[in-house]
Amino acid sequence: MAEQLAPTMRSFTTIAELRSNWRQEESNVARVPLAARTPLPSNAKTSLMGFDMGEFQFDPWFTKWSQGACGAEGNRSAANVYNFSFWQYVDISYYYGHQLLTVPPTVWTNAAHKNGVLSLGTLGLNWYEQENVGKFDLDDVKAMLTKRPAQPDPKRMYLEECIDVMKKIAGYYGFDGYLVNFEPEAGVNLSAFKPGMMQLLSALKTAGLTMLWYDSTFSSENGFYDNRLTGAQYEFFTAANNFQANYFWGTRFKDTEKYPQLSWEVLKAKNSATALDDRKRVFMAVDCSKDRRTPPYESPFFFQTLALINSSIQDPPNFFTGLGLYYPAWVMYDLRFPPGDKVTDKLPDRETFHNNDEAFWCGTKDLIDFPKPHEGRTVLPNECMSFYLHERSVIRSAPFVTTFNDGEGLFYNVAGETLSKGPWNNLSDQSVLPSFRYKFANTDSKTNKTKLQYTDPATIYTGGSSLSIDLSKIGVGGSLNIVLFRTEFKVTPTSTIGLVAKFSSSKANLTLKVSRRGFDTISIPVEQSIPLENGWTRYVFDLNKGAAEQVVTVIGLNIEVMATPTIFTIGELALLDSAQRIDPSPIMDFPGDSKELDWSKNFRSSSHYRVYGVLGKTSYLLGIAYNCFYRTKYETWAGVVDAVHIFNTEQSGFTSYKVQEITADGNYTPL
Structure with a gap:
């Protein structure tokens, strides 16, 4: 029987526990592989x-x-x-x-x-x-x-x-x-x-x-x-x-x-x-x-x-x-x-x-x-x-996707849509965040702040936070350089960087700033702008326009303000290679009486998974899993009861469950 109605980690306090009771339920197993990092100078x-x-x-x-x-x-x-x-x-x-x-x-x-x-x-x-x-x-x-x-x-x-x-x-x-x-x-x-x-x-x-x-x-x-x-x-x-x-x-x-x-x-x-x-x-x-x-x-x-x-x-x-x-x-x-x-x-x-x-x-x-x-x-x-310390990151090759989600929030969004309300945390779901947090490539870093924003659901793309950039002190015609990530990847003929972002009451020109090993930093213009739902836009940058076959060591942005500026919000950054697209698994269905969902046969450690409970024709987001197991029910002295899920906690008695794979390049099969 669970100590609480959720997978619970505990330490081992006695020799007897070490000897015979150390294997706990598999939902407690960490399955995210150790990522390779950029070199330490x-x-x-x-x-x-x-x-x-x-x-x-x-x-x-x-x-x-x-x-x-x-x-x-x-x-x-x-x-x-x-x-x-x-x-x-x-x-x-x-x-x-x-x-x-x-x-x-x-x-x-x-x-x-x-x-x-x-x-x-x-x-x-x-x-x-x-x-x-x-x-x-x-x-x-x-x-x-x-x-x-x-x-x-x-x-x-x-x-x-x-x-x-x-x-x-x-x-x-x-x-x-x-x-x-x-x-x-x-x-x-x-x-x-x-x-x-x-x-x-x-x-x-x-x-x-x-x-x-x-x-x-x-x-x-x-x-x-x-x-x-x-x-x-x-x-x-x-x-x-x-x-x-x-x-x-x-x-x-x-x-x-x-x-x-x-x-x-x-x-x-x-x-x-x-x-x-x-x-x-x-x-x-x-x-x-x-x-x-x-x-x-x-x-x-x-x-x-x-x-x-x-x-x-x-x-x-x-x-x-x-x-x-x-x-x-x-x-x-x-x-x-x-x-x-x-x-x-x-x-x-x-x-x-x-x-x-x-x-x-x-x-x-x-x-x-x-x-x-x-x-x-x-x-x-x-x-x-x-x-005293040197920043490092794991951007060594495509695919790499971050949604600037710090692993906690007051609601949970997916692609700009709020799927759950209420306080939550799940550090497994924390994105890789900018290497150069709160740093600007100018001397006015105290006036123009970049920070994680988590209060306004309209400005959060996926998860519980986004990267917010205050442009209020930049006059029309002015610009701001922002350094974001340290990297160490070689550009291929099909390499792109995509940026999902939105402006609040302002217009601006974006260029990608790319530092290359052995060469000067260059600016790469937007290749394509794709309108998305909920007011977001995907900006695509072709890395071959100036960095072909070169090793990129830092990526950042230049924002040139074209109208009265306020806030610029980044909801996703993705380094992709169109020659390496990963196809997601179909939606995995489980019956409503399942006590633990097990998709180990379809599991990929590079992916993560959204778990939904189904009532009628509505699918409710229940949790984000970085494992191939998800606990839904527990045996108790009072009988079988629902496990605690971190989203939509007011819902219970689900008739079935769905598991949706999100691949390393951000693809997923719609419900």
Whole structure:
């Protein structure tokens, strides 16, 4: 029986659960494949994001539900959650759980993979933490790091079984590896178990999983945190292939400012031939939490410390190690109004959260609400993450389609038509968003803003948001250059870019701005304008008109205002190749008594699917699936009841169901 009437992800808290109860319903499986990314320049550092949600780790309004959430109650709304959307600055993410083994939420892995970001779970061996007391103990941990003896204790899980189970869990749920967190209590000597830990890390790495070792007292020489890579920590780094330092270093902590440089020197001393590559997998990390008194903007410490990762000397060039960030969700959970630490405390409203998050990541909004609500401060150029990290994207080849949907909303549109009303979220359905969010190719970025717009359904094409560009400060005859996406694709004779957009009370000329490797940026005019329903227009640009056979590295727009300007909204951008059209499957029909819809025989991981319930002659949108299973009913003590769907929740008792495939190039069979 389901914990809730929807596919629900949970962590594993005991050895018994790991051994026999780890396979949950298949709707919880992440099936979006890991996308290839644009290359990282040699002078740009890698990045690691540690997402710890605290008491919101499995938030029933968000990540706990594997196919989305809906509704509103009290201080909570499904349309106002910690919806991370700056994946262009992330290389590896991990979802930190405070239990024995945490699987990253399905929606989290799908969103990460769609953006080419690795998604890791957590193996947490801290038996003494409050969440784990009574669930597993020190003897369980020792067994997990010990080879199976001749006379094993049947209640224990030994090293060989632990390795096997961790491989199976990652393979089944579709995530990429694990952070291993083991911070023994002071005075507990576990050095005899280091060989077992080394074998666990190495075996999982060899099996193809991405493993990350967290700096701990267990791996240090003196029983304290090293807060950097040392000779002792290097052994664990080589076993796991990735290392994250603890957080007590930087300008606030005495004699630690050179820890990034000292970490680099360890790499160089151990293996000078591979040091330049190895530094990309060592992460000097900073914690955003107010509990550690190191949140951004409270003092100069945070950004001054990030700057220490940069190298001012020639050995090595540009940077010493990768950059790690722990608890990016501070902009939601540490800014609860009034300030508090209870789940019932009111979260910042949606607009406040997005403004704060934009300021923290991109720095182009005027204010951030910190340290107190509505007492904002101006963000300086070096007080945002984009100053320290290089943006990347997954636009490597056709087809690529984005609808600028951030994965949450107050309604859901398809092709400009509203098919459902009510708050919802589904991070799996988040589009790949612009690499250059809130940036303009001019100096007036504070006056002319580009942002995700989600309040007016008439200006949203598909999903719950669109990209809105404010032209109100551009006079008639003036123009604006906007950079949108970093790319890395070669133009073919049949390559086009299509733009679905609408103007609000204004007219303008559009040209596509294309940067090409080894050549100047060029402008490509509109080849064709195709009127669509609901006031939208599709603008088609022929990439062969100036970029034939060339590699495109950035795409943007020039908007020349021809009449009184207001708002220009982009609802879809598509890189297509007419020689590679993908034909969608026919509509798949299922009977009304189906408890789970299964279209695995027709499933394509590059596609996603809209699920409809049918009543009479009307089809109601119920959900968006990035899987080949969709739960419709559950067995309960009261009998068979409808599962919770995230759209049109007032409807039930469907006589049949329909599943509609949306292919990677945006095609679908009409209902």
